[in-house]
Amino acid sequence: MKYCSNCGHNVTSKIPADDNRPRFVCVECKTIHYQNPRLITGTLPVAKDGRILLCKRNIEPRKNYWTLPAGFMENGETTIEGALRETYEESCVQPIQPKLLSIISLPAWDQVHLFYQVNMVDDSFSTTSESNEVKLFQENEIPWDQLAFPTVSLTLKHYFQTLTNGFSILEDDIQWLDQ
Amino acid sequence: MKYCSNCGHNVTSKIPADDNRPRFVCVECKTIHYQNPRLITGTLPVAKDGRILLCKRNIEPRKNYWTLPAGFMENGETTIEGALRETYEESCVQPIQPKLLSIISLPAWDQVHLFYQVNMVDDSFSTTSESNEVKLFQENEIPWDQLAFPTVSLTLKHYFQTLTNGFSILEDDIQWLDQ
Numbered sequence: 001m002k003y004c005s006n007c008g009h010n011v012t013s014k015i016p017a018d019d020n021r022p023r024f025v026c027v028e029c030k031t032i033h034y035q036n037p038r039l040i041t042g043t044l045p046v047a048k049d050g051r052i053l054l055c056k057r058n059i060e061p062r063k064n065y066w067t068l069p070a071g072f073m074e075n076g077e078t079t080i081e082g083a084l085r086e087t088y089e090e091s092c093v094q095p096i097q098p099k100l101l102s103i104i105s106l107p108a109w110d111q112v113h114l115f116y117q118v119n120m121v122d123d124s125f126s127t128t129s130e131s132n133e134v135k136l137f138q139e140n141e142i143p144w145d146q147l148a149f150p151t152v153s154l155t156l157k158h159y160f161q162t163l164t165n166g167f168s169i170l171e172d173d174i175q176w177l178d179q
Numbered sequence: 180m181k182y183c184s185n186c187g188h189n190v191t192s193k194i195p196a197d198d199n200r201p202r203f204v205c206v207e208c209k210t211i212h213y214q215n216p217r218l219i220t221g222t223l224p225v226a227k228d229g230r231i232l233l234c235k236r237n238i239e240p241r242k243n244y245w246t247l248p249a250g251f252m253e254n255g256e257t258t259i260e261g262a263l264r265e266t267y268e269e270s271c272v273q274p275i276q277p278k279l280l281s282i283i284s285l286p287a288w289d290q291v292h293l294f295y296q297v298n299m300v301d302d303s304f305s306t307t308s309e310s311n312e313v314k315l316f317q318e319n320e321i322p323w324d325q326l327a328f329p330t331v332s333l334t335l336k337h338y339f340q341t342l343t344n345g346f347s348i349l350e351d352d353i354q355w356l357d358q
Contacts, residue, residue: 001184008182018308021253037252038215039291073216074200078284078352079291100350103279105257112218112258129197169348171279173257
């Protein structure tokens with residue numbers, strides 16, 4: 001950040017009064033510009049036969065790697081609304097019965113990822129501008145070495161564990177990412 | 180937002196290519212400025228005798244109303260780190276054993292509130308610059324009509340229900356706020 005989004009003058013990095021960390025502050029109008037982590041919301045869609053839906057990413061980052069449908073939560077929506085919207089946008093799946101499955105912090109990326117387990121109303125899905133392939137996988141078919149993000153791997157592994165150990169919500173964090 | 184934080188020129192509101200909602204876009208350098216919901220993280224601190232710690236707000240909004248310690252999650256931290264930091268900053272409590280207790284979306288405020296149930300290592304706490312009173316309450320002493328935010332009321336009510344019904348995580352949303 002170089003310029004104030006309120007008045008267009010320069011910003012400088014300084015610790016405001018009553019604060020304890022540096023913020024971008026406008027030299028002219030004194031507006032303090034806070035920067036905070038962003039939420040990524042997505043789903044783990046389960047078909048009627050128990051298979052899991054994955055999308056092959058058609059966009060960077062991690063183009064052509066497999067992911068659970070997910071994306072940045074938007075202003076004006078709930079975490080569930082964001083997760084269901086992203087699912088439809090990336091796979092044309094109609095997701096129902098959302099159930100919080102994982103919440104994972106990524107402090108090095110200033111992100112928090114939330115995944116909901118959802119059921120698919122039927123087996124209809126399709127490719128979209130964001131996904132060049134969409135497919136259902138049994139557990140032993142999951143392409144573990146071609147998954148786009150570590151939060152996708154953690155959430156998938158946790159889901160399969162809940163099938164034998166009973167339902168629970170994964171609460172985790174990833175302190176650093178190699179990729 | 181009126182000016183581009185990258186180059187200082189004017190921004191205009193338009194729907195970028197491959198997008199479906201208006202964003203602020205710089206007329207000069209074409210940077211797209213996304214705006215996303217913010218996370219508030221906090222705790223419900225439980226003393227050894229079972230009483231709950233509340234803080235009377237020393238700052239606006241809702242000055243002099245009672246709240247659970249909470250605040251905006253910062254870049255570079257996990258949701259738990261944010262919740263524990265805010266707890267110490269607002270009450271000087273040393274919180275341990277965090278356990279996710281509630282996740283509540285507030286789409287009208289572009290916020291998501293997360294509360295963790297924590298235990299207090301001992302009964303030490305104190306007022307701070309953010310809290311002009313800090314106090315332990317039994318369930319029948321909670322000042323329900325003087326609570327600062329509806330997410331605080333919902334989280335407290337849910338906590339007391341878990342004491343009889345067994346532990347669960349509250350997943351909820353508040354579509355509109357009167358205050």
